[in-house]
Amino acid sequence: MTEKVTIADVARLAGVSRQTVSNALNTPDVVREETRQRVLEAVERLGYRVNQAARQMRTGRSRLIAIRIEPDRDGINGSVLDRFLHGLTDSAARSGYRVLLYTADGDRGEIDTIEDLLGAYEPDAFVLTSTHHDDLRTSWLRERKVPFVTFGRPWGDLDGAGHPWVDVNGAAGTAAATRHLLAAGHRRIGFLGWPPGSGVGDDRREGWARTLAAAGIDPGGLSRATSDGVADGEAAAHDLLGPGGSGVTALVCVSDSLALGALHAARSPGLAWRAGGSADRPVAVIGFDDTPVAKAVGLTSVSQPLAEAAAGCVALLARLLDGPAPAPDDPPAHELLDPSLVVRQSA
Amino acid sequence: MTEKVTIADVARLAGVSRQTVSNALNTPDVVREETRQRVLEAVERLGYRVNQAARQMRTGRSRLIAIRIEPDRDGINGSVLDRFLHGLTDSAARSGYRVLLYTADGDRGEIDTIEDLLGAYEPDAFVLTSTHHDDLRTSWLRERKVPFVTFGRPWGDLDGAGHPWVDVNGAAGTAAATRHLLAAGHRRIGFLGWPPGSGVGDDRREGWARTLAAAGIDPGGLSRATSDGVADGEAAAHDLLGPGGSGVTALVCVSDSLALGALHAARSPGLAWRAGGSADRPVAVIGFDDTPVAKAVGLTSVSQPLAEAAAGCVALLARLLDGPAPAPDDPPAHELLDPSLVVRQSA
DNA sequence: TTCCTTTACTTGAACGATCTAATCATGCCT
DNA sequence: AGGCATGATTAGATCGTTCAAGTAAAGGAA
Numbered sequence: 001m002t003e004k005v006t007i008a009d010v011a012r013l014a015g016v017s018r019q020t021v022s023n024a025l026n027t028p029d030v031v032r033e034e035t036r037q038r039v040l041e042a043v044e045r046l047g048y049r050v051n052q053a054a055r056q057m058r059t060g061r062s063r064l065i066a067i068r069i070e071p072d073r074d075g076i077n078g079s080v081l082d083r084f085l086h087g088l089t090d091s092a093a094r095s096g097y098r099v100l101l102y103t104a105d106g107d108r109g110e111i112d113t114i115e116d117l118l119g120a121y122e123p124d125a126f127v128l129t130s131t132h133h134d135d136l137r138t139s140w141l142r143e144r145k146v147p148f149v150t151f152g153r154p155w156g157d158l159d160g161a162g163h164p165w166v167d168v169n170g171a172a173g174t175a176a177a178t179r180h181l182l183a184a185g186h187r188r189i190g191f192l193g194w195p196p197g198s199g200v201g202d203d204r205r206e207g208w209a210r211t212l213a214a215a216g217i218d219p220g221g222l223s224r225a226t227s228d229g230v231a232d233g234e235a236a237a238h239d240l241l242g243p244g245g246s247g248v249t250a251l252v253c254v255s256d257s258l259a260l261g262a263l264h265a266a267r268s269p270g271l272a273w274r275a276g277g278s279a280d281r282p283v284a285v286i287g288f289d290d291t292p293v294a295k296a297v298g299l300t301s302v303s304q305p306l307a308e309a310a311a312g313c314v315a316l317l318a319r320l321l322d323g324p325a326p327a328p329d330d331p332p333a334h335e336l337l338d339p340s341l342v343v344r345q346s347a
Numbered sequence: 348m349t350e351k352v353t354i355a356d357v358a359r360l361a362g363v364s365r366q367t368v369s370n371a372l373n374t375p376d377v378v379r380e381e382t383r384q385r386v387l388e389a390v391e392r393l394g395y396r397v398n399q400a401a402r403q404m405r406t407g408r409s410r411l412i413a414i415r416i417e418p419d420r421d422g423i424n425g426s427v428l429d430r431f432l433h434g435l436t437d438s439a440a441r442s443g444y445r446v447l448l449y450t451a452d453g454d455r456g457e458i459d460t461i462e463d464l465l466g467a468y469e470p471d472a473f474v475l476t477s478t479h480h481d482d483l484r485t486s487w488l489r490e491r492k493v494p495f496v497t498f499g500r501p502w503g504d505l506d507g508a509g510h511p512w513v514d515v516n517g518a519a520g521t522a523a524a525t526r527h528l529l530a531a532g533h534r535r536i537g538f539l540g541w542p543p544g545s546g547v548g549d550d551r552r553e554g555w556a557r558t559l560a561a562a563g564i565d566p567g568g569l570s571r572a573t574s575d576g577v578a579d580g581e582a583a584a585h586d587l588l589g590p591g592g593s594g595v596t597a598l599v600c601v602s603d604s605l606a607l608g609a610l611h612a613a614r615s616p617g618l619a620w621r622a623g624g625s626a627d628r629p630v631a632v633i634g635f636d637d638t639p640v641a642k643a644v645g646l647t648s649v650s651q652p653l654a655e656a657a658a659g660c661v662a663l664l665a666r667l668l669d670g671p672a673p674a675p676d677d678p679p680a681h682e683l684l685d686p687s688l689v690v691r692q693s694a
Numbered sequence: 695t696t697c698c699t700t701t702a703c704t705t706g707a708a709c710g711a712t713c714t715a716a717t718c719a720t721g722c723c724t
Numbered sequence: 725a726g727g728c729a730t731g732a733t734t735a736g737a738t739c740g741t742t743c744a745a746g747t748a749a750a751g752g753a754a
Contacts, residue, residue, distance in 0.1 A: 004740090005466075006739095006740055006741085007740065007741065007742095008740080016703075016704090017703065017704045017705075018704090018705095018740090018741080018742090019703075019704065019705080019741095019742075019743090020702085020703060020704075022741070022742060022743095023702095023703085023742095026742085030701090030702080030703090031702075031703080032701085032702065032703090035702080035703085047466075048466075049463065049466025049467050050466075050467060050740090050741075051404075051466075051467065051469070051739090051740055051741070052400075052467045052468050052469075053399075053400040053401075053403040053404050053409070053468075053469065053739085053740080053741090054400075054404055054709090054739070054740035054741040054742085055740080055741055055742075056400040056709090056741090057398075057400050057401055057404060057708090057709040057710065057711090057739090057740080057741070057742090058708075058709055058740085058741050058742040058743075059709090059741080059742065059743090060709085062400070064447075069432060069433050069436055070433075071433050079426050079429070079639065082416075082426065082429040082432075085416060085429075085448070086416050086417075086418050086450065089416055089448045089449065089450050090450050093449065093450065098447055098448070098449065098464075098468060099447070099448040100411075100445055100446070100447055100448075101432070101436045101445070101446040101447075101448060102436065102440065102445065103433065103436050103437050103440065116396065117445075119352075119394070119395075119396025119397075119398075120396050120397060120398065120399045121399050121400075121445060122398070122399070122400065230643055257643075260643050291639070292426065292638070292639065292640055293639055293640050293643045293644075296577055296604075296607050296640045296643075296644070297640075297643070297644060351710090353709095353710055353711085354710065354711065354712095355710080355711095363733075363734090364733065364734045364735080365710090365711080365712090365734090365735095366712080366713090366733075366734060366735085367732085367733060367734075369711070369712060369713095370712095370732095370733085373712085377731085377732075377733095378732075378733085379731085379732065379733090382732080382733085397710090397711075398709090398710055398711065399711095400709085400710080400711085401709070401710035401711035401712085401739090402710080402711050402712075403711090403739090404709090404710080404711070404712090404738085404739040404740065404741090405710085405711050405712040405713070405738075405739055406711085406712065406713090406739090407739085695754100696753105696754085697752105697753090697754080698751105698752090698753085698754100699750100699751085699752080699753100700749105700750085700751080700752100701748105701749090701750080701751100702747105702748090702749090702750105703746105703747085703748085703749105704745105704746080704747075704748095705744105705745085705746075705747090706743105706744095706745090706746095707742105707743085707744085707745100708741100708742090708743080708744100709740105709741090709742090709743100710739105711738100711739090712737105712738085712739090713736105713737085713738080713739100714735105714736090714737080714738100715734105715735090715736090715737100716733105716734080716735075716736095717732105717733080717734070717735090718731105718732090718733080718734095719730105719731090719732085719733100720729105720730085720731085720732100721728105721729095721730085721731105722727105722728090722729085722730100723726105723727090723728085723729100724725105724726090724727085724728105
């Protein structure tokens with residue numbers, strides 16, 4: 001460990017008081033320019049760094065942002081959160097914040113952990129992911145006026161504009177995917193989604209349906225809903241592409257897991273090559289999230305701008321924490337980002 | 348925000364002094380049992396939680412463990428670190444520690460960041476990943492007597508037993524993979540690795556070579572080295588399986604990326620089905636790391652016990668931080684974990 | 695000159711915990 | 725009874741920073 005350098009050491013070397021050192025660093029406009037220079041030089045020479053714990057005691061600010069790290073459920077889509085996490089750590093550092101991790105089970109468990117953290121480490125803010133309908137966490141945090149941002153829009157109506165959020169426009173992503181397929185000449189474009197009720201899934205389905213309708217195609221009967229898993233996707237795709245099928249020649253999927261399953265189904269001998277009509281034109285498949293798996297198997301996929309989303313979260317938090325107090329009737333800010341389509345061999 | 352509860356509030360309610368409250372919580376054996384109960388009750392009733400910043404000021408301990416989160420380089424193997432991270436956060440919490448994240452570029456950049464953190468947040472320890480030969484970071488930390496553990500053994504000889512570490516026995520993993528293939532009747536088992544010099548890669552290659560040799564098979568000419576990438580793996584596999592080839596019927600790979608490339612090569616029409624000898628017995632492929640990609644494409648792979656590794660790191664740190672001071676000539680502890688083989692369709 | 699402002703800086707207190715040393719019973723031994 | 729460990733508790737100092745209040749000097753208006 002290096003010997004500790006305190007503000008008093010700097011003050012002594014610069015020939016000023018502790019408070020002047022503090023001012024030179026935190027409120028430069030109240031010190032004479034020449035004094036400021038002298039202080040900065042002393043800071044440099046001693047390698048002084050402000051002690052967060054002491055500062056936190058006085059100011060009540062920890063300059064910590066806490067976020068939950070989830071176990072990667074099926075393993076495929078887990079990587080989305082991790083890329084977001086990396087972006088968050090990076091952006092936070094640029095704004096002078098650090099990222100603190102925690103784990104928890106379920107909404108209730110997360111609330112308990114948050115309460116613990118607030119008492120002990122006093123993070124300045126939280127970033128919540130995986131928002132859903134009737135999210136206990138957001139209401140709990142709002143009640144206690146704890147600053148937070150969600151990555152994922154508030155899906156309940158009541159919540160409306162209750163807190164700042166950043167999200168990716170899933171509908172725009174599936175719409176772009178659908179347009180891409182239309183441009184390639186496909187007409188009967190199917191959709192593999194999740195059961196209705198999940199905000200994210202419904203949003204993505206809607207982008208596909210809307211785009212088909214705009215092209216004069218009835219999306220009716222062209223979609224299937226299933227839980228998220230490769231096997232589930234394969235089964236649903238079989239159903240959609242199979243004999244009694246709908247003549248579907250391309251599939252937009254709500255996730256890379258389902259898309260991968262669809263890809264398996266589409267390439268199973270004797271089915272897919274026929275479904276699309278010709279052997280040199282297999283069923284096209286597009287996934288969502290542009291996970292490593294998509295890259296590895298050549299799956300065209302909708303890519304979320306995760307670094308930008310993370311930067312957006314930090315920006316909103318910084319405004320909340322370091323900016324001027326917002327007007328009482330000012331609605332919380334939010335940001336909706338457009339994803340992009342990464343085209344590979346599968347479509 | 349909830350109103351703050353301090354140790355003084357608890358003391359008042361329990362009718363004792365602040366110090367007694369502190370003792371009841373931190374050194375229970377010096378307070379009378381009855382007093383302790385009274386204090387704990389007051390703690391419970393007020394929802395008191397010790398303020399880390401204040402405690403840290405006095406004790407110099409932050410109860411923070413810092414770790415670098417890397418951008419997922421090729422995206423496939425990135426998920427390894429993330430699973431480790433989750434395990435680390437979980438284990439740390441159980442030992443009363445929290446995990447702080449940071450990013451940095453290169454050894455030098457990481458050292459700068461570590462220096463920053465030490466001055467500001469004063470983490471009690473660091474966990475270093477991706478150790479390599481001539482690691483600047485380990486020597487820097489050792490010089491300054493900053494507690495740390497590495498996930499990955501020290502690859503340089505000099506470093507020897509210079510610091511505690513946890514690692515996974517890569518050689519044991521490839522040995523298990525090779526034995527699995529031998530048991531399935533394969534004789535000419537190839538290896539796709541990285542260029543010599545990386546400790547991890549050499550270790551994994553050695554497990555394969557040793558096992559083949561033990562079975563009376565000369566590993567000479569059965570391996571190729573290339574950089575880590577799906578395309579690289581495909582090219583190297585083509586070379587090994589190709590016409591002038593070595594009659595290889597199975598491949599052990601140093602990573603899932605290379606294995607995936609090998610799988611592509613092995614399934615490319617007209618080559619692989621022949622190389623192995625028969626159409627109903629394609630070339631077998633085994634990867635390393637059991638990434639989501641492996642799961643998705645049915646690739647048999649060597650799985651690292653990441654949660655255990657993380658728990659091991661925390662255990663070593665806890666011993667270092669909370670345990671008694673080790674004898675000066677006591678070599679730092681370490682732990683070498685055995686991976687397991689996850690068998691899927693590819694082998 | 696006197697009084698009031700403004701600028702630049704300093705002093706003491708406070709944040710909430712723990713450490714050190716002191717206090718106060720209590721029991722035991724001589 | 726006096727002396728002395730021993731155990732349980734308390735009072736005051738302290739960690740490093742920033743806030744709030746204060747001082748000293750210079751400038752301007754009356």
